[in-house]
Amino acid sequence: MSSTLDRSAVQASLNVWQMAQRQLDDIAKIIGLDSSIHGYLREPKRVLQVSVPVRMDSGSHRVFEGYRVQHNMARGPGKGGIRFHPDVTLDEVKALAMWMSWKCALVNIPFGGAKGGVICDPKNMSMQELENLTRRFTSEISIIIGPEKDIPAPDVYTTPQIMAWIMDTYSMQKGYSIPGVVTGKPIAIGGSAGRDKATARGCLYVVDEAMKELKLSSGGARVAIQGFGNAGMHAADLMAAAGYSIVAVSDSRGGVANANGLDVAKVIAFKQETGSVAGFSGGEKLSNKELLEYDCDVLVPAALEKVISADNAPRIKAKIVAEAANGPTLPEADDILYERGIMVLPDILANAGGVTVSYFEWVQDLQELFWEEQTVNERLRRIMERAFRDTLGQANRLKVNMRQGAYAVAVGRVAEATSLRGVYP
Numbered sequence: 458m459s460s461t462l463d464r465s466a467v468q469a470s471l472n473v474w475q476m477a478q479r480q481l482d483d484i485a486k487i488i489g490l491d492s493s494i495h496g497y498l499r500e501p502k503r504v505l506q507v508s509v510p511v512r513m514d515s516g517s518h519r520v521f522e523g524y525r526v527q528h529n530m531a532r533g534p535g536k537g538g539i540r541f542h543p544d545v546t547l548d549e550v551k552a553l554a555m556w557m558s559w560k561c562a563l564v565n566i567p568f569g570g571a572k573g574g575v576i577c578d579p580k581n582m583s584m585q586e587l588e589n590l591t592r593r594f595t596s597e598i599s600i601i602i603g604p605e606k607d608i609p610a611p612d613v614y615t616t617p618q619i620m621a622w623i624m625d626t627y628s629m630q631k632g633y634s635i636p637g638v639v640t641g642k643p644i645a646i647g648g649s650a651g652r653d654k655a656t657a658r659g660c661l662y663v664v665d666e667a668m669k670e671l672k673l674s675s676g677g678a679r680v681a682i683q684g685f686g687n688a689g690m691h692a693a694d695l696m697a698a699a700g701y702s703i704v705a706v707s708d709s710r711g712g713v714a715n716a717n718g719l720d721v722a723k724v725i726a727f728k729q730e731t732g733s734v735a736g737f738s739g740g741e742k743l744s745n746k747e748l749l750e751y752d753c754d755v756l757v758p759a760a761l762e763k764v765i766s767a768d769n770a771p772r773i774k775a776k777i778v779a780e781a782a783n784g785p786t787l788p789e790a791d792d793i794l795y796e797r798g799i800m801v802l803p804d805i806l807a808n809a810g811g812v813t814v815s816y817f818e819w820v821q822d823l824q825e826l827f828w829e830e831q832t833v834n835e836r837l838r839r840i841m842e843r844a845f846r847d848t849l850g851q852a853n854r855l856k857v858n859m860r861q862g863a864y865a866v867a868v869g870r871v872a873e874a875t876s877l878r879g880v881y882p
């Protein structure tokens with residue numbers, strides 16, 4: 458394997474899609490992947506680019522550009538969110554679709570990887586404009602989505618309401634209700650119990666497993682969480698309820714710490730009242746930079762990408778880093794954490810609870826039989842525990858870090874399915 462410096466220099470010059478391909482190339486070498494299957498997995502199966510004309514509130518029309526990419530569907534229909542953001546690019550959507558193939562394979566749910574995006578600025582659009590955009594985009598991509606083909610979900614700036622419009626538009630075209638075309642819907646139209654907390658809950662379950670593996674007791678174990686949104690806030694709440702001591706939390710405006718443990722219910726109430734955890738009186742003020750290096754047993758980055766670098770990795774005190782966020786750790790930091798004996802639970806494992814309960818939502822929609830939240834959580838726990846064990850087993854066998862272990866499991870599964878099905882005709 459190339460040195461840390463070589464790798465970071467190379468990574469800096471690559472765009473996100475080339476980085477995703479490079480990750481696959483690295484794993485292909487480690488697992489000795491057959492070169493023809495490797496070539497197959499390096500490219501997306503299908504890329505659809507659409508023009509989306511939208512009637513704006515002014516009465517004029519504006520044309521937006523959107524994409525749906527299906528990376529690999531050998532293991533089942535495509536699965537992946539739709540992102541509405543000004544910085545969406547086709548290369549980003551291709552990379553995210555490839556990562557969805559690996560994430561679904563790692564938790565062993567019968568989906569391939571897909572992703573969608575529209576270049577737009579939803580913060581500067583009215584609800585009516587957003588609805589018009591969502592419905593026309595759905596109509597344009599309806600030739601490749603469907604409950605048996607490709608099932609979108611929420612991603613950056615797309616909400617349960619937007620999922621409801623996707624479901625309605627697709628259903629209107631077919632003439633009857635088809636809730637299984639999309640997940641992350643409101644419960645009233647076929648969403649799943651437990652979906653809102655699923656990412657955080659999945660993260661808790663893999664942290665529990667890592668604690669057992671490292672022979673640490675979760676009772677009173679100290680946890681620092683960066684980001685207090687869907688992933689971070691629910692993680693704080695669920696981990697506190699499970700007996701962990703939440704010693705530091707933060708959001709975009711700053712953080713708060715208390716070495717004796719924060720009162721999480723009060724922090725949540727404070728955040729709901731003021732819009733931030735910063736300024737909460739039950740602890741001391743700390744910056745986001747300080748939070749990452751705070752004295753704790755478990756660090757949960759649940760906000761942004763690229764926050765753990767070669768600069769701060771030597772000072773991280775946690776024994777476990779659980780990546781609720783996507784891509785919080787730079788490759789050079791990975792090597793440092795591994796050498797320091799810190800167990801990193803990679804994003805495709807630590808935040809896979811969301812897509813797993815999306816899978817449950819799709820199953821429930823197809824069966825028209827809905828489960829109690831307890832059933833959802835029990836099944837989620839089994840899947841997360843198995844994914845943790847598979848990752849650890851592979852990492853130990855190959856003598857690599859947990860991220861490479863997870864990729865080795867996932868890429869191996871997609872490669873096996875692709876190879877078994879063969880090349881048509």
Ligand code: NAD
Pocket residue numbers: 656683684685686687688689707708709710745759760761762781782783784808809811
């Ligand atoms: P969110 O928008 O609900 O919350 C993001 C949080 O990060 C907010 O509290 C925000 O204040 C905070 N934040 C923003 N900038 C910050 C900064 N500079 N420093 C510290 N905190 C900052 O988003 P989310 O859904 O919780 O997603 C967070 C991460 O988890 C993302 O990487 C996302 O891709 C990943 N993720 C989320 C889910 C899910 O189901 N929500 C699933 C998989 C992965």
